[in-house]
Amino acid sequence: xxxxxxxxxxxxxxxxxxxxxxxxxxxxxxxxxxxxxxxxxxxxxxxxxxxxxxxxxxxxxxxxxxxxxxxxxxxxxxxxxxxxxxxxxxxxxxxxxxxxxxxxxxxxxxxxxxxxxxxxxxxxxxxxxxxxxxxxxxxxxxxxxxxxxxxxxxxxxxxxxxxxxxxxxxxxxxxxxxxxxxxxxxxxxxxxxxxxxxxxxxxxxxxxxxxxxxxxxxxxxxxxxxxxxxxxxxxxxxxxxxxxxxxxxxxxxxxxxxxxxxxxxxxxxxxxxxxxxxxxxxxxxxxx
Ligand code: HH2
Numbered sequence: 001x002x003x004x005x006x007x008x009x010x011x012x013x014x015x016x017x018x019x020x021x022x023x024x025x026x027x028x029x030x031x032x033x034x035x036x037x038x039x040x041x042x043x044x045x046x047x048x049x050x051x052x053x054x055x056x057x058x059x060x061x062x063x064x065x066x067x068x069x070x071x072x073x074x075x076x077x078x079x080x081x082x083x084x085x086x087x088x089x090x091x092x093x094x095x096x097x098x099x100x101x102x103x104x105x106x107x108x109x110x111x112x113x114x115x116x117x118x119x120x121x122x123x124x125x126x127x128x129x130x131x132x133x134x135x136x137x138x139x140x141x142x143x144x145x146x147x148x149x150x151x152x153x154x155x156x157x158x159x160x161x162x163x164x165x166x167x168x169x170x171x172x173x174x175x176x177x178x179x180x181x182x183x184x185x186x187x188x189x190x191x192x193x194x195x196x197x198x199x200x201x202x203x204x205x206x207x208x209x210x211x212x213x214x215x216x217x218x219x220x221x222x223x224x225x226x227x228x229x230x231x232x233x234x235x236x237x238x239x240x241x242x243x244x245x246x247x248x249x250x251x252x253x254x255x256x257x258x259x260x261x262x263x264x265x266x267x268x269x270x271x272x273x274x275x276x277x278x279x280x281x282x283x284x285x286x287x288x
Contacts, residue, residue, distance in 0.1 A: 007261075009221055010188040011099055011119040011143050016060060018221050020283055022256040022275045025061040025101065025122075025264040026054030027227065028092070030084040035070035036228040036241045036266055047088045048095070055096035058272035061120065062096070063264060064089050064113070065103030069124050069149075069198070071157040071230075081109050086116050093117030101145070105129030107136050114140045120191075124149055124198065126176040138184030145191045145223055146176045150199025160199040166211040169194050174218050191262065193223040197230060205231045209255055216259035224255035225264035245270060253278045 008015040016023060030047045032039045041047040051062045066084030067076035085102060093100050093116065101120035102113035107130040110121045114136075120143035127133040127146065137144045148169045150160050162168050173192040180190055194208040194215060208215075209226070216222055226232065232247035233239055245267050252263040252271055256278055265271045 007221065008188060009143055009191065009261075010141075010186050012141050014099075014119075015188075016099060018261045021279050022252075022260065023060040023262045024058055024268055024272055024275070025063045025223065025225075025262050026051070026057070026059030026098075026268045027103075027264060027266050028054065028062055028064045028088065029068070030064060030066045030088050031068045031076075033070070033073065034065075034068045035230075038068065042084070044087050044091075047084075048091050051088065051092040051098075052096055054268045055092075055098045057268040059098050059268045061099045061101050061262070062092050063101045063103050063122055064092065064118075065122075066109070067104065069153045071153060071197075073153045078106060078108060081106065082112055085109065086112055089113045089118050090116040099143075101143070105133070107132035111136055111140075114142055119143060120145065123147065124195065126173070127179060128176075134180050134183035134185065137180065137189070141186065141189065143189045143191065144180055144185055145193055146173055146180065147193040147223075147225075148172050148195040148198065153198075156199035160201060160204065162204065165200070165204045165207050166214055169208060170215055170218060173215065173220075177218065177220060187220075190220050191223050192218060192220045193225060196224065196226045200231075202231045202234050205229075209251065209258065212255060212258040212260060221261040222259055223262040223264060224252060224260035226251040226255065227263075227265040227267070249274045257282065 007018040028051045066081040099119040102118040103122040105125040122145040228241040228244045232244045236247045
């Protein structure tokens with residue numbers, strides 16, 4: 001994201017530089033039912049080799065998730081989520097240099113994943129899913145992604161409505177960031193995310209991407225996760241999520257140009273190459 005000062009995302013024992021290069025978070029779904037790639041990486045071996053591949057392709061962060069949050073989904077039992085993610089987090093942390101994030105809203109899963117080496121908690125409920133999350137992140141000094149969602153995955157796509165989607169998402173993220181700060185989370189450890197596809201129509205998603213600069217004015221690094229999502233299918237006519245790569249590249253290049261510091265994608269290699277060009281074009285606008 002263009003900026004006049006060097007910005008960093010503070011993690012335990014290190015920090016990730018933001019600015020000149022848009023960082024890529026590669027999704028590693030250790031699930032049977034993710035909308036995008038459900039079942040492909042459910043076994044430990046498949047998940048680890050996918051994570052290592054994404055790391056080699058240029059992911060700065062590997063986002064390990066053991067519970068799908070696709071529209072209509074029910075929560076995953078705690079024990080099952082723990083069984084899926086912990087060995088994968090541990091092995092990826094040991095075998096590659098990328099930061100590891102845990103995609104969960106459960107403090108118990110986050111705590112165990114942090115003990116296994118996770119550097120970031122990616123919470124799609126922005127701490128509304130578990131009252132213990134803010135204190136855990138403050139105590140562990142991990143990075144914390146706060147994402148906006150309207151309702152719950154079970155119901156979020158049933159006629160989502162806003163008076164002003166950009167203003168409401170911005171207000172929510174600001175409020176949740178203040179809750180995190182009050183709990184003792186470092187300001188430089190917080191990332192905000194509009195939550196593309198989480199309780200949003202096609203128009204809501206487009207409006208949020210178009211208005212990323214407004215969310216950037218909150219003062220936190222921004223993450224954009226549009227990879228393979230339904231709105232891309234609607235615009236391109238691609239029904240299968242795995243065929244939505246070109247739309248995914250388009251959404252994230254534009255997102256980077258509009259201020260996203262981190263993009264969360266399933267296809268790291270093509271997005272990395274596209275971002276190398278986009279970031280080079282934007283580099284003259286960056287002092288860092
Ligand atoms: N999107 C998904 C999952 N986690 N986290 C953040 N911060 N932002 C996002 O946009 C986001 C996210 C959905 O993608 P995927 O993991 O592929 O699907 P599923 O939830 O079905 O596992």
